[in-house]
Amino acid sequence: MTEEHLRTRVSVPVLTRACETGADAGTDLFALVSAVPDAPHPDFAARAAIWRDQRAGLMSIAEAQRRSAAIGAMTAKAQGADGGQGRGGKAHPPAARPRHERPSPNDSRQYAQPMATTAARDDRLTPNAKAFLQVLRARCGKGRETSITKGTAGNIMARSTRTIRRYLVDLVRFGYVELEIRRSARGMHLGLTVKLTALVAPFYEEAKGLARWLAETPAAVFRPFEAVFDPKDKGVTLLSSKNQTQTISSFPSVGSAVTSRFAARGKLLRRIGARVVPTA
Incomplete structure (x- = not known):
């Protein structure tokens, strides 16, 4: 021992x-x-x-x-994850999947309302930020306001919440959207309220834009009855088969009835030998 x-x-x-x-x-x-x-x-x-x-x-x-x-x-954790590492034990990020091999988007009935092409022609925005603005326009429907979270937007666009934040920062910076934090009764943050500005809406939704367009349009364009009038005979309205129904006139039947009535009267006068006196 x-x-x-x-x-x-x-x-x-x-x-x-x-x-x-x-x-x-x-x-x-x-x-x-x-x-x-x-x-x-x-x-x-x-x-x-x-x-x-x-x-x-x-x-x-x-x-x-x-x-x-x-x-x-x-x-121990590093040794367990060393199976797919390269030389020297340094971990490499996973290889990005080629674009043509990425999964297709889910089926959806969502569609965007009319919107201006100002953002689509803005070189200051990235292509994905422009696509995200179109998704926001579709979520707004007929209005200009929608509620969303960065997590939900990331699932829709297949991007991280940090990337969605960059999109929102660019859209706010260049005046396309306005953001407001949604809070509960206790002051907890529930998400974001996104408001679209006038740069996203079409021109005819605002009175100023519509009035400007009417002022710039020549008066020759406003001819609502141009296809109805005959250019040869001014002031004569032509019938159209699209907005007029063809009616069958009853004048031939009435004329035949009147002729038969006078024929019966003349026959009666000949029987009695009387002469028909013409009336003034």
Whole structure:
């Protein structure tokens, strides 16, 4: 039993070398690590630095234990995810899927109301921001206001919430939308209220735009009855088969009835031998 307790493991040569070199009890054992031919493991060096700081009084024992355990957990996690890494153990981002191989959008009955092409011709906006503005116009319906969250918008556009935030920042900066935070009765944020500006709506929805268009349009365009009048005979209205129904006149039947009545009267006068006296 005594020999077993006094036997030193072969894998721990540091204490033996410290005694052989004549180092006293206060010598830092970590200073003798350089005598080992092989370099220490990075985790061992990190733990050694932590406990060196703890001995210097920079942290408590509990904090040192927590940091030391965290180093082992981080190493195990990195080794578990090292299957698809390249050389040197550096993780690479996943390769982007080609555009033609991406999934098609879900079926939807949503459609956009009439909108101006000002945003579509604005080079300051990205193509995806213009597409997002069209989606917002469709959500507004016949109005100009809708409620949405960045998470919902990200699911619709297949983008992250940070990307949706960039779209909204650009649309607000260039005057296409106005944002307002929706809050509950307790003041909690529930989402965003998006209001479309006049730059998105068509020109005829505003009185000023419609009046300007009527003033710029020549008067020759406003001829609502141009196809109804005959250019040869001015003032004569022509019948159209599209908006007029063809009616069968009853005058021939009336004329035949009148003729038969006068024929019967003449026949009666001839029988009695009387002469028909013409009336004035």
